[in-house]
Amino acid sequence: MIVDILKQNKDSWDKVAHHFNGIDALPSFGPFTQSEEELNLFGHPTNQKVLDIGCGSGHSLLYMAEKGASELWGVDLSETQIEQAKETLKDFAAQLYCAPMEQDIGLPKVYFDTVYSIYAIGWTTDLKSTFELIYSYLKPGGNFIFSWDHPLYVHLKSQDGQIFLDGSYQDEGSITYARFKGEEAPVTIPKRKMNTYINELIKAGFTIECVIESDVSTNFDSIKEEVSDRYYSLYKARRFPTTLIIKAKKMNELTGVHLNNFS
Template sequence: MRNEDIIEINKNYWNGHADLWFGTTALPKYGVCFPTEDDLNLFGDVSGAKMLEICCGSGHSLLYNAARGAGELWGIDLSQKQLDNASKLLDENGYRAKLICAKMEEDIDIPKQYFDFVYSIYGIGWTTDLQGTLDRIASYLKKDGIFIFSWHHPLHYCIAWSCDERKDVFEDDKFVMTKSYFDESYFTMPVHDSEIVLRNRKMSTYINALAKAGFFIEQFIEASDTGAADAADVSDKRVRKAGMLPISFCIKARKM
């Protein structure tokens, strides 16, 4: 499947289903069953900071940073519907952001060596060109600027609960490998009445791409916070899984 086709499939999904994800997986949350920004304090003081969010979605992370005193807010997203929701949310709360509908993989009219922070909450993993995307992000940042992103931990898609087919029940605390950790090929996943296309990259793929783009990794976090899980958002089965392996990961890197 061509990269252009993958992007179009995912774009159509988000344009059609943006409202179903309104406000989910946004700061201060980094992911499911994962420590929050309130716990980690990765951003620190953002007063007056110029900030760019990649895959800004419904705008809730932009709103979070606006409320903490960020000086300038920018966001890009593949989905115009997501940006419409973000614009409305920010406007209702008295804030403004420069919102751009664009692919993160392409050259965008964004100032270079301008931002103090670039960040992405569960967005970077959608890219069809990881190295190119990270190279562009590095170009947006000032020297010593910070890039923070979270995504699915690759083990999450490789390991599933063991199921006793005779009883059609999941066996407590037993898992099976359902795919190779080393398999980075694209796969199609049905979601709601549609589908998305994803790629499960190894941790080394992210780390090496960051290094090649000129980043120094300050923190790499793979943790679970099952105590903070909201039962309305996740099933007990997923919370129990998070107690045994990381569901998400987060990286804080500095542009050298």
């Protein structure tokens, strides 16, 4: 079943990838969400080895390259996305792989300073294995940062400006959509509660540094709000966070403390 979902999602992402060229990429964490310039979660990535999970068109890696990262690595399910990422990163030496994030494809272990995922981690069909793999890729003291739809956001519907809860947040599982980005491209997206993400991080060995239910970016302060029933809208974002952002750290496995406590 998981293999079937991965193949379906891969085929559909290959078809719709052109809609996402440069979208949902650093310094943005998601729709209307505070940016890296506002949150400063990555600090100074100069000389860091970084791995992008769900690297898409490569624009987040380009951002990291321009911030001085020493090595750029990326994984994405879509061949079309990987080809676009190669074009985006043509002036840099980037290691890019077309593969599911759930699978061990031989990426180096205990190697990366930072692993991150911008609006991609929620696609995984196996959250436990994905977080365990990410933990294995990181050096002790390394950071894992990801953003995704706020888990309650999928249940928020808007009608004539009235926002209400639709369906059950308590029920986890998956949702299949027959069309994606207006095209005949069926996708299946897992539906998880916030505590599932947090608890699986803890089980994988991570220490949670911060959990952010993002405010609207100050970049939108001057934009007049209009009532909108669209899935993502400034109207909704000013009333409920579109995006969940979590920063976690891999502890020093020998001492159980952060390495940077002694730096």
